[in-house]
Amino acid sequence: MVAHRRRNWKQAISRFLLLDLIKGMIVTFKWQAPSKCYTVQYPKVRPRIGERFRGAPRLNRDPETGESLCIACNLCAVACPENLITVTEEVREYLDEASGKVKKKRFLADYLYDTSRCMFCGYCQDVCPTYAIELTQEFELAIYRRKDFAWTWEMLENGIDQPVYTR
């Protein structure tokens, strides 16, 4: 009934010289090197974000004409599992320059995106035929008022204001 530990001479000597303790102390000493520091000083230094990260939504504009790429097809609203996208369209007449005739076309009237319910699945950007709606890598979505969670067309195009910290 005796749990007497038998040690060979190697173990006895390492115990005598406290080698295990010294080994542990060397490990902690080495980790103090500044190059091993993991901390990113966040608001001052931006962390690196993964390429496939899905963050704040954005409604893209045509870089040449400045008009919205959205054609108000309502596919994103249909695809959304949370039903948080509301697309309002209107039919407007316009002058087609190629044929010189007045034609009718659907235009985007209003776009509402409720970020409070969004789970950033990315179905809306997958389904969009014109690459208008897109989930960017922006992750700072905190706001002060609850109603601001619902992003309007303007917010979707320009993003929301966040304080900028510098080092």
Add this chain to the structure above:
Amino acid sequence: MELVERIISNPVMMEYVWKPLVVILILLFIVLTLVAYLVYAERKVSAFIQARLGPMRVGPYGLLQPLADLIKLLLKEDLIPAEGDRAIFKFAPIMSVVCALVVLAVIPFGWGVATITDINIGLLFILSVSSVGILGIILGGWASNSKYPLLGALRSSAQMVSYEVAMALALVGPLMFAKSLSMTAIVEAQRADHIWYLLYQPVAFLIFLVAGVAETNRTPFDLPEAEAELVAGFHTEYSGFRWSLYFLAEYTNMLISSAIAVTVFLGGWSFPLLDRLRPEHPGLFTLLSILVFAVKVFVLIYIFMWFRWTFPRYRYDQLMDLGWKWMIPATLANILITGAIIMIGQETLGLTKVTGGEYGERLVVPGLAGKAYFIGMAWLVLVPLTWIILAIINRRSYDFNLRAQRQIRLPERPATDDVFGKV
């Protein structure tokens, strides 16, 4: 009016009241600031070891963090448990902190002015006063009238009793060479001999270091405040400024432990080749001696912090085991063997002589041969011999531990069920 003026300008008052008061204020200011920055240093060291940055936001590199902490602590609510003993609850942290601060008076921070007082029982004074400080912890735990503080206080008292003995016995070895309890005399003895007693007494230094960690309630011996088991230990019910007094006492104790270790084992404020400055530039010498002392103390404090963030906490029975079965026998063996080494060196080989001096008589090892003898004996004979004695004492110490007890099997019962009859 004249009476007041006479009292103020009285030379006796000047010597024994006003001058000490100024010194006390300066010392307290420096030490308390230092302690605040020790907390900062602790946070930084822990952060670096854990690959973090630590406080960085208040001031450059977080240097104003202690100030912010102080303001936060001052503004916190001061809670006293309703069923607690109010008077003792208020008194306990004061006791702890006063005992820690009183000890500072006899520590030689440097040569000349920096040695505030030198009493001939300095080391004894430090040991006795700092053991009274533990009473503050016990009273605090008791007065809280709560289970965790009481358990912490009980653990603390048991731990202090076992480690105080080893600490005091470890100091006997170097004292056999210095032949004085006065802190200044110990430093002077090492300086005059051009030696650090660490070289003569490696075992005593190691044991003093471990006992010092245990005395200051730091990991791996922080059982009185083990947060995983006892919430916060003896200061669970304390908050705000009273809590910070305990904190202050703990860090001051750490400062004092390393100051004693530096004085007794590492030559105090003396440093090789620095003595040449003393006759010509006494002011510069004083400044440099303070600097040398500070550097040595900070190296030891860093080692304390390094210990804390490297080793996990001991189990309670392991703590007692280490204290009573390893440290105390080791110190006793150390005293015995050191005595024998000194006797042989003194009587048979004639390597030493006892000289009187400014600070009373002490053992002097004049020649290089004598130093080689003492250092060689310490590292080649004292260390292995102590270890062999410890190994013999603890040869069968695992017979009674929990591991063995867990392996005891009860006799097997018959396969019938007594309640429901046959299965």
